[in-house]
Amino acid sequence: MLSMLTLRALRAADRPSLERLLRDAGNFSEAEVAVGVEVIDAGLRPGQEDYNFVVAEEDGAVLGYACWGKANLSDGTWDLYWVAVDPRGRGRGIGRMLVEHCEEAVREARGRSLLVETSSRAGYEGTLAFYRALNYEVLARFRGYYTADDDKIVLGKYFSF
Ligand SMILES: CC(C)(COP(=O)(O)OP(=O)(O)OC[C@H]1O[C@@H](n2cnc3c(N)ncnc32)[C@H](O)[C@@H]1OP(=O)(O)O)[C@@H](O)C(=O)NCCC(=O)NCCS
Numbered sequence: 001m002l003s004m005l006t007l008r009a010l011r012a013a014d015r016p017s018l019e020r021l022l023r024d025a026g027n028f029s030e031a032e033v034a035v036g037v038e039v040i041d042a043g044l045r046p047g048q049e050d051y052n053f054v055v056a057e058e059d060g061a062v063l064g065y066a067c068w069g070k071a072n073l074s075d076g077t078w079d080l081y082w083v084a085v086d087p088r089g090r091g092r093g094i095g096r097m098l099v100e101h102c103e104e105a106v107r108e109a110r111g112r113s114l115l116v117e118t119s120s121r122a123g124y125e126g127t128l129a130f131y132r133a134l135n136y137e138v139l140a141r142f143r144g145y146y147t148a149d150d151d152k153i154v155l156g157k158y159f160s161f
Pocket residue numbers: 025026027081082083084085086089090091092093094095096097118124125126127129130131133134
């Protein structure tokens with residue numbers, strides 16, 4: 001049978017799979033996993049509009065997800081809060097599909113930019129390479145932000161109409 005990868009909306013039943021995915025990702029600390037799960041719970045609250053989710057599923061298995069939302073007090077700046085792909089699904093373009101889905105939604109909402117924050121610590125080199133491959137540029141670097149030797153790196157992409 002042919003495998004079928006689909007992108008779909010977040011469902012309450014995804015919570016355990018997404019929590020496992022965050023744990024298995026390999027580079028998230030327990031604190032980051034906890035925040036990731038809080039954001040998933042916020043995304044599952046009926047009627048909320050702050051957190052948008054897209055989930056990648058193949059043959060009933062959740063292989064990845066992304067979460068994005070409009071930056072508070074901005075009229076067109078959006079944040080990519082989270083993107084994660086199960087290690088077993090990596091290198092197949094799923095991360096790219098998820099981020100391109102977010103970009104499309106931001107463009108449709110007449111958003112001007114999509115920003116993403118990441119860390120300079122070991123284990124995040126692949127993440128930086130991923131965003132660069134998707135044409136995100138480093139816009140700012142906050143030295144010693146997370147810990148004395150872990151910088152916050154803000155990357156982004158600007159859209160034109
Ligand atoms: C970063 C991550 C989402 C990439 O997902 P993925 O599905 O493997 O990525 P894709 O297959 O869509 O790759 C897209 C592009 O990025 C590049 N890329 C992805 N991971 C890479 C890596 N580790 N090193 C170098 N390049 C990489 C690919 O070569 C590809 O380039 P191309 O399209 O020009 O050929 C995934 O590795 C992950 O979940 N990492 C852990 C969680 C994380 O760090 N999330 C982001 C911070 S919130």
